[in-house]
Amino acid sequence: MKARRSHNRRNVPARRDRGNSYDLKFVPIGAGKRSAGGWYRELPDDQIEVMSRGQMERVPLDHEDPEEKAKSVVRNIIKRAH
DSSP: OOOOOOBOTTSOBOOOOOOOTTSOEEEEEEETTEEEEEEEEEETTTEEEEEETTEEEEEEOTTOOHHHHHHHHHHHHHHHHO
């Protein structure tokens, strides 16, 4: 799946700002014919909180990329729900 680039009003690619680390960020997950996703936020103690399907989990980053770690946790939450 190809990632979409956001654009501003002048159709110029918007800068990808990390913003405040405590802001929730959405991560889409392609699950075969279905698509799903979840939300995560980075915590100051090298952990993230991940929320999907009404569940929230706090996991250590272990020096991984926060977005990739969040996608992994969301996939596990979805697998457990089925």
